Amino acid sequence: MGMIKHKIESTEAFIKLTEKKGGIYITEKDDIEFHVMCSISIKIEHFKDLTLSNITFEDDFILQGGRIENCVQIAKCTFKKRFIFGVVCEKGFWARGVVFNSYTSFVNGVFKESFHLTGVSNFGPLIFTQGKYDSFGIFESNLSHYLDFSKAEIEYINIKNVTFEKALSFTDVHIKAGAREAMRILKDQAHKYNDKIAAVDFYQKEMIALESELCSSKGKYSELFVIFMNRISNNHGLSWLRAICFTLLSGFIFFTLFLLCLDEPYYSFEWKGIEQFIEVHSMTFRYFIEFINPAHKISYMDNFSPSGWSFIFDLLGRISIGYGVYQALTSFRKYGFK
Template sequence: METINLVTEIQNDKSEFNDVIINFDANSFDANHDFLKNRLYFKNCTFENDVLIEYLNKKDFSIQFHNCVFDGELTISNCDLNRLQLSFLKSIKNITIEECNLENIIINSNNQPLTGNIKIENCVVNKSILCESLNILKGEFNIDLFNEKIENQKNFQILFQRSSFDILNFSHTVFGEYSNFQRMKVINSSNFYNCDFQKSYFDEVTFGTNSFFCFCKFHSTTSFKNCRNIEKTNIKILNCLFTSMPYFNNSSFNSLEIENTNFEKKVSFDLLEVNTIKLYQVTFLQGAFFDDININFIENCDRKSIRTIKQEIQKAENRIDFNRFKNYEMATYYKELNWKKNFVDKSILYMTKISTDFGNSWSKALGFTLLSALLFFSLFFINENYNNSFDIKNWTQFTSGYFRFFLVTDFYNPLETDRVYLTNPLSWLIFIFGKIVIAFGIYEMIQSFRKFKA
């Protein structure tokens, strides 16, 4: 490709450049000369060294780079423009847009993988930031705007759908009426700090390993539906405010942590799947839906979080999930108790755990009852017959006595056909404890069957 001097070409009244290598000498370029027309347009160009464009203040002016390669750094500084477009980027190093007032910014790579950094800082963007199909495989994309200066936020849009980022950071950004991140993919981390959202859509986003929403306000519909990365994604929502109804339906995360956050309207977590969840000082003013939520590692969750979910499910009169989370709460409480300091509560919950898994399994309760009865009756039988010689024919006496042992209100000797009381104190002790354990097992089994009853 031919190498040209950009300043010389512009002075010769040229504003479009195709298939050339640009030698850009910023020190000799007076950006506000009258010979500049309404745009600079670069197509299929390669910029070998750093590019600096600053103090270009023309409201109707556009700078467009299409299918270009930047071997050095590109800096747009202190400019007032209509449009800045970097489309179908092929290669970048560092792109910095700072202290500018722009109507529109368009950045994309047509899904071409890029390595490098893009930063939009201390700018006012009045109408749109369009970053669709932008793929930064390695590097950072940072946006720090002061969009509260915009007169009409309803006309402002941010679109990032179908883009991929290694690291994505938004801070001090006032999003307009509509922002769309649908089908975006984050490889490493994303951070939204001190941002204001109106209608915002994060549907089908693959969040990175760590994603943070800190000190953000969501003033309209917010959707996190069908976001799926159960293996890696850790979502943290800290010190945020949701004034309208958000949706987390049918999404899956490794962990979801919400702290010091207020939901002023209803919030939906229906069909959410997480490995762990933490809710700390979260206010649901109009309630929350947790229908069919699935927590894979409930043992790693704290009791306060489980209790919060249980209370919201109870408000929604969801009897099935309420019983499930009541049992989860007992399991987490059991884990917190200490045998030495909380022996009574710990022992009661331990019996519930080994008998029915905190009310989750009637079959386990049946097995517990049969085995416990067999153990105590065997001890009882041995104690009553230890002076007698062993006779295999006694198995009929053992079997009939074993089944009679299940009659918890029968206090007669189960080895006798007549109503005969026991005389051996040790036999009485084994007999009474066995009856108590059998009664406990039968009660827990009945409770397991009644788990869906009011």
């Protein structure tokens, strides 16, 4: 026996198919293929469930208003015209094997716990603007039209095996964290369409995710050290101010250790009056300015008999200061990195 095509001609008839009180619930049946011929436009206050499977919507599907208590599940459905979904999902939203043929909007939606699209295709704009997502994921999907994340708030994002054929818009998007692969994909997409500001932001988050991965891995201490130093020295190449602070602070630390190891120091820890206090600090400042030049003479404080430890701290200071200068120069090129 072949499939029976069940046509639904009105919103009222669509609602009558509800199998659970307080929501819309249509599951896949072996012998029935639902075709919704009319526009579905529902403004809700509170639904318990929304489960749709094996349905073709020939006209608009619009659901706006209140909240849905349980996880929304949409599987093997085709939306041939507009799909507009702007509600609060208390337990998340899952779509599998869904085809969006036209304009698709989740504008102003709130998706707690999860928002996952798996095996999805879109042939019209896919809009996530001004939505709030606790966990946003797209998997195993071919997205043929552009995506817009403008002003969306995403706590965590994950993307795997997804093909983006057109541009993604990230204007004023806030993504708190995400999987490293997701950040790499978004960074590459931003580069592809010359959105350097978004690419820089995703690069930073990619490095943060990489550091988190290395922290949970054994035996990768050298890689973790490199990532850690890049973060504290210039925020992965993104902050010249942090690089300057790192250079001055590390220089001050090693300069202090250098002074403490002098055999015949010019200073004393005893109070000998304000004039000597000012004189000693003036000398210290002049010596410090010379010390933070990584090419300063090794004998520039020979009059005070540097010990062997002084020379060790002098060498470490040169390395640290030189590294900080390099990181500062790198940071000024942040919008030109590849």
